[in-house]
Amino acid sequence: MFETLFQKFEEKIQLSDAEKELIKSFFQPKKLRKRQYLLQEGDVSKYVAFVEKGMLRSYTINEKGNEHIIQFAFEGWWINDMYSFITGEPSTYNIDALEDCELLLLSQQAEEKLFERVPKMERFFRMLLQNHMIATQRRLVSSLSRTAEEKYNELVESCPTIPQRVPQHMMASFLGITPETLSRIRGKKATTKG
Amino acid sequence: MFETLFQKFEEKIQLSDAEKELIKSFFQPKKLRKRQYLLQEGDVSKYVAFVEKGMLRSYTINEKGNEHIIQFAFEGWWINDMYSFITGEPSTYNIDALEDCELLLLSQQAEEKLFERVPKMERFFRMLLQNHMIATQRRLVSSLSRTAEEKYNELVESCPTIPQRVPQHMMASFLGITPETLSRIRGKKATTKG
Numbered sequence: 001m002f003e004t005l006f007q008k009f010e011e012k013i014q015l016s017d018a019e020k021e022l023i024k025s026f027f028q029p030k031k032l033r034k035r036q037y038l039l040q041e042g043d044v045s046k047y048v049a050f051v052e053k054g055m056l057r058s059y060t061i062n063e064k065g066n067e068h069i070i071q072f073a074f075e076g077w078w079i080n081d082m083y084s085f086i087t088g089e090p091s092t093y094n095i096d097a098l099e100d101c102e103l104l105l106l107s108q109q110a111e112e113k114l115f116e117r118v119p120k121m122e123r124f125f126r127m128l129l130q131n132h133m134i135a136t137q138r139r140l141v142s143s144l145s146r147t148a149e150e151k152y153n154e155l156v157e158s159c160p161t162i163p164q165r166v167p168q169h170m171m172a173s174f175l176g177i178t179p180e181t182l183s184r185i186r187g188k189k190a191t192t193k194g
Numbered sequence: 195m196f197e198t199l200f201q202k203f204e205e206k207i208q209l210s211d212a213e214k215e216l217i218k219s220f221f222q223p224k225k226l227r228k229r230q231y232l233l234q235e236g237d238v239s240k241y242v243a244f245v246e247k248g249m250l251r252s253y254t255i256n257e258k259g260n261e262h263i264i265q266f267a268f269e270g271w272w273i274n275d276m277y278s279f280i281t282g283e284p285s286t287y288n289i290d291a292l293e294d295c296e297l298l299l300l301s302q303q304a305e306e307k308l309f310e311r312v313p314k315m316e317r318f319f320r321m322l323l324q325n326h327m328i329a330t331q332r333r334l335v336s337s338l339s340r341t342a343e344e345k346y347n348e349l350v351e352s353c354p355t356i357p358q359r360v361p362q363h364m365m366a367s368f369l370g371i372t373p374e375t376l377s378r379i380r381g382k383k384a385t386t387k388g
Binding site for chain 1: 254256260262264276277280309313316317319320323324326327328330331332333334335337338339370
Protein backbone atom coordinates (compact mmCIF):
# COMPACT_ATOMS: atom_id res chain seq x y z
CA MET A 1 0.00 0.00 0.00
CA PHE A 2 2.85 2.46 0.75
CA GLU A 3 5.17 1.59 -2.18
CA THR A 4 4.46 4.61 -4.36
CA LEU A 5 4.39 7.00 -1.40
CA PHE A 6 7.89 6.05 -0.23
CA GLN A 7 9.20 6.01 -3.77
CA LYS A 8 8.05 9.64 -4.06
CA PHE A 9 9.51 10.61 -0.67
CA GLU A 10 12.85 9.06 -1.53
CA GLU A 11 13.13 11.03 -4.77
CA LYS A 12 13.63 14.10 -2.53
CA ILE A 13 14.69 13.02 0.98
CA GLN A 14 16.42 10.05 2.66
CA LEU A 15 14.48 8.07 5.26
CA SER A 16 15.58 5.40 7.74
CA ASP A 17 13.42 2.27 8.28
CA ALA A 18 12.42 3.61 11.69
CA GLU A 19 11.34 6.90 10.13
CA LYS A 20 9.34 5.05 7.50
CA GLU A 21 7.46 3.07 10.16
CA LEU A 22 6.74 6.28 12.04
CA ILE A 23 5.55 8.05 8.89
CA LYS A 24 3.18 5.20 8.00
CA SER A 25 1.42 5.64 11.34
CA PHE A 26 0.27 9.15 10.35
CA PHE A 27 -1.53 8.06 7.16
CA GLN A 28 -4.97 6.45 6.92
CA PRO A 29 -5.54 4.07 3.99
CA LYS A 30 -8.83 4.57 2.16
CA LYS A 31 -10.39 2.88 -0.85
CA LEU A 32 -12.81 4.68 -3.15
CA ARG A 33 -14.84 3.08 -5.91
CA LYS A 34 -15.24 4.85 -9.23
CA ARG A 35 -17.69 7.80 -8.92
CA GLN A 36 -17.40 7.99 -5.10
CA TYR A 37 -16.50 11.35 -3.60
CA LEU A 38 -13.43 12.22 -1.54
CA LEU A 39 -14.81 15.74 -1.00
CA GLN A 40 -18.13 17.39 -1.79
CA GLU A 41 -18.73 21.11 -2.18
CA GLY A 42 -19.77 22.62 1.16
CA ASP A 43 -17.76 20.11 3.23
CA VAL A 44 -14.36 20.88 4.79
CA SER A 45 -11.31 19.37 3.07
CA LYS A 46 -9.95 17.51 6.10
CA TYR A 47 -7.27 15.46 4.35
CA VAL A 48 -4.61 15.70 1.73
CA ALA A 49 -4.85 12.47 -0.26
CA PHE A 50 -1.94 10.63 -1.87
CA VAL A 51 -2.93 8.40 -4.80
CA GLU A 52 -1.37 4.92 -4.53
CA LYS A 53 -3.64 3.52 -7.27
CA GLY A 54 -6.33 4.93 -9.55
CA MET A 55 -7.22 8.47 -10.46
CA LEU A 56 -9.31 11.39 -9.22
CA ARG A 57 -10.27 14.86 -10.33
CA SER A 58 -11.15 18.10 -8.53
CA TYR A 59 -13.72 20.42 -10.09
CA THR A 60 -16.06 23.32 -9.45
CA ILE A 61 -19.59 23.83 -10.74
CA ASN A 62 -20.51 27.41 -11.60
CA GLU A 63 -23.90 29.15 -11.29
CA LYS A 64 -24.90 27.94 -14.76
CA GLY A 65 -24.19 24.31 -13.79
CA ASN A 66 -21.00 24.00 -15.87
CA GLU A 67 -18.19 21.84 -14.51
CA HIS A 68 -14.62 23.19 -14.57
CA ILE A 69 -11.91 20.66 -13.86
CA ILE A 70 -9.08 22.05 -11.76
CA GLN A 71 -6.83 19.03 -11.45
CA PHE A 72 -6.48 15.37 -12.35
CA ALA A 73 -4.53 13.27 -9.81
CA PHE A 74 -2.92 10.04 -11.00
CA GLU A 75 -0.79 7.48 -9.09
CA GLY A 76 1.93 9.30 -7.14
CA TRP A 77 0.06 12.63 -7.02
CA TRP A 78 -1.55 14.52 -4.13
CA ILE A 79 -4.98 16.11 -4.10
CA ASN A 80 -7.14 18.23 -1.76
CA ASP A 81 -8.67 21.71 -1.60
CA MET A 82 -5.74 23.48 -0.01
CA TYR A 83 -7.70 26.61 0.93
CA SER A 84 -10.35 24.62 2.80
CA PHE A 85 -7.69 22.32 4.33
CA ILE A 86 -5.74 25.26 5.79
CA THR A 87 -8.60 27.53 6.85
CA GLY A 88 -11.26 24.97 7.83
CA GLU A 89 -13.74 26.87 5.60
CA PRO A 90 -16.24 24.82 3.52
CA SER A 91 -14.84 23.84 0.15
CA THR A 92 -16.07 25.15 -3.20
CA TYR A 93 -14.55 22.08 -4.90
CA ASN A 94 -15.68 18.52 -5.51
CA ILE A 95 -13.17 15.68 -5.66
CA ASP A 96 -14.33 12.33 -7.04
CA ALA A 97 -12.77 9.07 -8.23
CA LEU A 98 -12.60 8.51 -12.01
CA GLU A 99 -11.29 4.97 -11.40
CA ASP A 100 -11.28 2.64 -8.36
CA CYS A 101 -8.72 4.21 -6.02
CA GLU A 102 -6.37 3.30 -3.18
CA LEU A 103 -5.54 6.45 -1.24
CA LEU A 104 -3.42 7.40 1.76
CA LEU A 105 -4.97 10.25 3.75
CA LEU A 106 -3.11 12.73 5.94
CA SER A 107 -5.21 14.99 8.18
CA GLN A 108 -4.04 18.48 9.13
CA GLN A 109 -3.42 17.41 12.75
CA ALA A 110 -1.44 14.39 11.53
CA GLU A 111 0.55 16.63 9.16
CA GLU A 112 1.49 18.98 12.02
CA LYS A 113 2.63 16.05 14.18
CA LEU A 114 4.48 14.49 11.28
CA PHE A 115 6.51 17.71 10.76
CA GLU A 116 7.30 17.80 14.50
CA ARG A 117 8.44 14.18 14.62
CA VAL A 118 10.17 14.02 11.21
CA PRO A 119 11.23 17.60 10.37
CA LYS A 120 12.61 16.66 6.94
CA MET A 121 9.03 15.92 5.88
CA GLU A 122 8.45 19.67 6.06
CA ARG A 123 11.20 19.98 3.44
CA PHE A 124 9.53 17.33 1.30
CA PHE A 125 6.20 19.17 1.38
CA ARG A 126 7.88 22.50 0.62
CA MET A 127 9.52 20.97 -2.45
CA LEU A 128 6.28 19.27 -3.47
CA LEU A 129 4.48 22.62 -3.26
CA GLN A 130 7.19 24.23 -5.38
CA ASN A 131 6.65 21.65 -8.12
CA HIS A 132 2.89 21.93 -7.88
CA MET A 133 3.23 25.72 -8.06
CA ILE A 134 5.39 25.52 -11.18
CA ALA A 135 2.89 23.19 -12.88
CA THR A 136 -0.10 25.40 -11.98
CA GLN A 137 1.70 28.55 -13.14
CA ARG A 138 2.55 26.88 -16.46
CA ARG A 139 -1.03 25.88 -16.93
CA LEU A 140 -2.10 29.46 -16.21
CA VAL A 141 0.38 30.81 -18.77
CA SER A 142 -0.92 28.25 -21.28
CA SER A 143 -4.51 29.22 -20.60
CA LEU A 144 -3.62 32.88 -21.28
CA SER A 145 -1.33 32.49 -24.24
CA ARG A 146 -1.84 29.18 -26.06
CA THR A 147 -4.28 28.06 -28.72
CA ALA A 148 -6.62 25.13 -27.97
CA GLU A 149 -4.42 22.82 -30.05
CA GLU A 150 -1.21 23.89 -28.27
CA LYS A 151 -2.89 23.37 -24.89
CA TYR A 152 -4.02 19.88 -25.89
CA ASN A 153 -0.53 18.97 -27.12
CA GLU A 154 1.06 20.21 -23.87
CA LEU A 155 -1.37 18.14 -21.82
CA VAL A 156 -0.70 14.94 -23.76
CA GLU A 157 3.06 15.52 -23.66
CA SER A 158 3.03 15.97 -19.88
CA CYS A 159 0.73 12.98 -19.39
CA PRO A 160 0.74 10.61 -22.40
CA THR A 161 -1.84 8.14 -21.02
CA ILE A 162 -4.46 10.82 -20.42
CA PRO A 163 -6.43 10.29 -23.67
CA GLN A 164 -6.88 6.61 -22.73
CA ARG A 165 -7.83 7.27 -19.10
CA VAL A 166 -9.92 10.44 -19.17
CA PRO A 167 -13.21 10.92 -21.09
CA GLN A 168 -12.92 13.49 -23.85
CA HIS A 169 -15.44 15.94 -22.34
CA MET A 170 -13.38 16.04 -19.12
CA MET A 171 -10.18 16.80 -21.00
CA ALA A 172 -12.04 19.63 -22.72
CA SER A 173 -13.25 20.95 -19.35
CA PHE A 174 -9.70 20.81 -17.97
CA LEU A 175 -8.39 22.73 -20.99
CA GLY A 176 -11.20 25.29 -20.91
CA ILE A 177 -12.30 24.47 -24.48
CA THR A 178 -15.51 22.99 -25.91
CA PRO A 179 -15.78 19.21 -26.52
CA GLU A 180 -16.37 20.04 -30.22
CA THR A 181 -13.06 21.92 -30.46
CA LEU A 182 -11.24 19.04 -28.78
CA SER A 183 -12.88 16.55 -31.12
CA ARG A 184 -11.76 18.60 -34.15
CA ILE A 185 -8.15 18.76 -32.83
CA ARG A 186 -8.06 15.00 -32.22
CA GLY A 187 -9.60 14.27 -35.62
CA LYS A 188 -6.96 16.43 -37.30
CA LYS A 189 -4.14 14.64 -35.45
CA ALA A 190 -5.53 11.20 -36.39
CA THR A 191 -5.66 12.25 -40.07
CA THR A 192 -2.11 13.65 -39.97
CA LYS A 193 -0.76 10.44 -38.47
CA GLY A 194 -2.68 8.16 -40.85
CA MET B 195 14.80 48.29 4.77
CA PHE B 196 13.68 45.06 6.52
CA GLU B 197 10.44 46.34 8.12
CA THR B 198 7.95 44.75 5.75
CA LEU B 199 9.93 41.50 5.53
CA PHE B 200 9.88 40.91 9.28
CA GLN B 201 6.28 41.99 9.52
CA LYS B 202 5.44 39.22 7.00
CA PHE B 203 7.61 36.64 8.79
CA GLU B 204 5.97 37.42 12.12
CA GLU B 205 2.48 36.88 10.75
CA LYS B 206 3.42 33.18 10.56
CA ILE B 207 6.40 32.45 12.84
CA GLN B 208 8.02 33.93 15.95
CA LEU B 209 11.62 35.18 15.72
CA SER B 210 14.10 36.26 18.40
CA ASP B 211 16.28 39.37 17.87
CA ALA B 212 19.30 37.11 17.36
CA GLU B 213 17.44 35.13 14.69
CA LYS B 214 16.40 38.36 12.96
CA GLU B 215 20.01 39.56 12.79
CA LEU B 216 21.07 36.20 11.38
CA ILE B 217 18.24 36.20 8.81
CA LYS B 218 19.17 39.70 7.63
CA SER B 219 22.66 38.48 6.77
CA PHE B 220 21.27 36.12 4.10
CA PHE B 221 19.46 38.83 2.13
CA GLN B 222 21.01 41.27 -0.35
CA PRO B 223 19.32 44.68 -0.66
CA LYS B 224 18.83 45.86 -4.25
CA LYS B 225 17.26 48.97 -5.75
CA LEU B 226 15.65 48.96 -9.19
CA ARG B 227 14.46 52.02 -11.06
CA LYS B 228 11.18 51.87 -12.97
CA ARG B 229 11.58 49.84 -16.21
CA GLN B 230 14.79 48.08 -15.03
CA TYR B 231 14.83 44.28 -15.16
CA LEU B 232 15.23 41.89 -12.26
CA LEU B 233 15.28 38.97 -14.73
CA GLN B 234 15.41 38.74 -18.51
CA GLU B 235 14.26 35.79 -20.61
CA GLY B 236 17.21 33.44 -21.24
CA ASP B 237 18.94 34.27 -17.93
CA VAL B 238 18.79 32.04 -14.86
CA SER B 239 16.51 33.21 -12.02
CA LYS B 240 19.17 33.28 -9.28
CA TYR B 241 17.16 35.02 -6.58
CA VAL B 242 13.77 35.11 -5.03
CA ALA B 243 12.98 38.80 -4.49
CA PHE B 244 10.97 40.25 -1.62
CA VAL B 245 9.36 43.61 -2.39
CA GLU B 246 9.96 46.13 0.43
CA LYS B 247 8.83 49.07 -1.73
CA GLY B 248 7.47 49.47 -5.24
CA MET B 249 6.01 46.98 -7.66
CA LEU B 250 7.11 44.50 -10.33
CA ARG B 251 5.54 42.16 -12.83
CA SER B 252 6.58 38.85 -14.40
CA TYR B 253 5.56 38.15 -17.99
CA THR B 254 6.23 35.98 -21.04
CA ILE B 255 6.32 37.04 -24.68
CA ASN B 256 4.94 34.47 -27.13
CA GLU B 257 6.03 33.79 -30.72
CA LYS B 258 3.68 36.47 -32.04
CA GLY B 259 5.26 39.08 -29.74
CA ASN B 260 2.29 39.27 -27.35
CA GLU B 261 3.00 39.86 -23.66
CA HIS B 262 1.20 37.72 -21.07
CA ILE B 263 1.47 38.92 -17.49
CA ILE B 264 1.85 36.09 -15.00
CA GLN B 265 2.09 38.00 -11.74
CA PHE B 266 2.17 41.46 -10.22
CA ALA B 267 4.24 41.78 -7.02
CA PHE B 268 3.45 44.64 -4.64
CA GLU B 269 5.01 45.53 -1.24
CA GLY B 270 5.18 42.41 0.94
CA TRP B 271 5.09 39.96 -2.00
CA TRP B 272 7.74 37.62 -3.39
CA ILE B 273 8.65 37.15 -7.03
CA ASN B 274 10.96 34.97 -9.16
CA ASP B 275 10.73 32.27 -11.82
CA MET B 276 10.51 29.27 -9.55
CA TYR B 277 11.25 26.71 -12.25
CA SER B 278 14.46 28.43 -13.30
CA PHE B 279 15.41 29.12 -9.65
CA ILE B 280 15.12 25.44 -8.72
CA THR B 281 16.54 23.82 -11.84
CA GLY B 282 19.15 26.41 -12.93
CA GLU B 283 17.60 26.31 -16.45
CA PRO B 284 17.30 29.60 -18.39
CA SER B 285 14.07 31.42 -17.65
CA THR B 286 11.24 31.93 -20.14
CA TYR B 287 9.98 34.86 -18.03
CA ASN B 288 10.87 38.53 -17.77
CA ILE B 289 10.55 40.39 -14.48
CA ASP B 290 10.70 44.21 -14.55
CA ALA B 291 9.96 47.09 -12.21
CA LEU B 292 6.72 49.02 -12.81
CA GLU B 293 7.73 51.52 -10.12
CA ASP B 294 11.04 52.38 -8.39
CA CYS B 295 11.69 49.36 -6.14
CA GLU B 296 13.54 48.40 -2.98
CA LEU B 297 14.06 44.65 -2.96
CA LEU B 298 15.61 42.03 -0.69
CA LEU B 299 17.18 39.19 -2.66
CA LEU B 300 17.70 35.63 -1.42
CA SER B 301 19.87 33.34 -3.57
CA GLN B 302 19.28 29.60 -3.66
CA GLN B 303 22.52 28.94 -1.75
CA ALA B 304 21.52 31.52 0.86
CA GLU B 305 18.06 29.96 1.11
CA GLU B 306 19.56 26.50 1.75
CA LYS B 307 21.84 27.92 4.48
CA LEU B 308 19.00 29.91 5.98
CA PHE B 309 16.89 26.74 6.35
CA GLU B 310 19.82 24.97 8.00
CA ARG B 311 20.52 27.76 10.47
CA VAL B 312 16.88 28.79 11.16
CA PRO B 313 14.73 25.69 10.47
CA LYS B 314 11.45 27.48 11.13
CA MET B 315 12.11 29.54 7.99
CA GLU B 316 11.44 26.35 6.05
CA ARG B 317 8.00 26.34 7.67
CA PHE B 318 7.49 29.97 6.68
CA PHE B 319 8.34 29.24 3.04
CA ARG B 320 6.10 26.15 3.00
CA MET B 321 3.18 28.25 4.26
CA LEU B 322 4.00 31.03 1.79
CA LEU B 323 3.95 28.51 -1.05
CA GLN B 324 0.59 27.18 0.14
CA ASN B 325 -0.90 30.67 -0.03
CA HIS B 326 0.69 31.36 -3.40
CA MET B 327 -0.64 28.03 -4.64
CA ILE B 328 -4.19 28.83 -3.47
CA ALA B 329 -4.07 32.23 -5.22
CA THR B 330 -2.74 30.74 -8.47
CA GLN B 331 -5.31 27.95 -8.43
CA ARG B 332 -8.12 30.48 -7.91
CA ARG B 333 -6.85 32.54 -10.78
CA LEU B 334 -6.79 29.41 -12.94
CA VAL B 335 -10.39 28.55 -11.97
CA SER B 336 -11.37 32.16 -12.79
CA SER B 337 -9.65 32.01 -16.14
CA LEU B 338 -11.60 28.83 -16.96
CA SER B 339 -15.00 29.71 -15.59
CA ARG B 340 -15.49 33.47 -15.19
CA THR B 341 -16.59 36.17 -17.61
CA ALA B 342 -14.22 39.08 -18.30
CA GLU B 343 -16.26 41.33 -16.00
CA GLU B 344 -16.23 38.81 -13.13
CA LYS B 345 -12.45 38.40 -13.51
CA TYR B 346 -11.93 42.16 -13.39
CA ASN B 347 -14.13 42.49 -10.28
CA GLU B 348 -12.21 39.68 -8.52
CA LEU B 349 -8.89 41.35 -9.31
CA VAL B 350 -9.99 44.76 -7.97
CA GLU B 351 -11.50 43.17 -4.86
CA SER B 352 -8.30 41.29 -4.08
CA CYS B 353 -6.14 44.35 -4.78
CA PRO B 354 -8.16 47.62 -4.64
CA THR B 355 -5.25 49.94 -5.56
CA ILE B 356 -4.46 48.06 -8.78
CA PRO B 357 -6.42 50.35 -11.16
CA GLN B 358 -4.40 53.35 -9.86
CA ARG B 359 -1.02 51.60 -10.00
CA VAL B 360 -1.15 49.42 -13.10
CA PRO B 361 -1.72 50.67 -16.68
CA GLN B 362 -4.97 49.41 -18.16
CA HIS B 363 -3.33 47.37 -20.95
CA MET B 364 -1.31 45.44 -18.34
CA MET B 365 -4.41 44.64 -16.31
CA ALA B 366 -6.00 43.35 -19.53
CA SER B 367 -2.91 41.21 -20.23
CA PHE B 368 -3.04 39.79 -16.68
CA LEU B 369 -6.73 38.94 -17.08
CA GLY B 370 -6.28 37.43 -20.55
CA ILE B 371 -8.76 39.86 -22.13
CA THR B 372 -8.36 42.61 -24.74
CA PRO B 373 -7.77 46.22 -23.64
CA GLU B 374 -11.01 47.14 -25.48
CA THR B 375 -13.03 44.66 -23.37
CA LEU B 376 -11.47 46.02 -20.18
CA SER B 377 -12.21 49.57 -21.27
CA ARG B 378 -15.86 48.66 -21.89
CA ILE B 379 -16.14 47.02 -18.43
CA ARG B 380 -14.62 50.05 -16.69
CA GLY B 381 -16.80 52.46 -18.66
CA LYS B 382 -19.89 50.51 -17.63
CA LYS B 383 -18.85 50.54 -13.95
CA ALA B 384 -18.21 54.31 -14.05
CA THR B 385 -21.68 54.89 -15.53
CA THR B 386 -23.32 52.63 -12.93
CA LYS B 387 -21.62 54.46 -10.06
CA GLY B 388 -22.34 57.95 -11.46
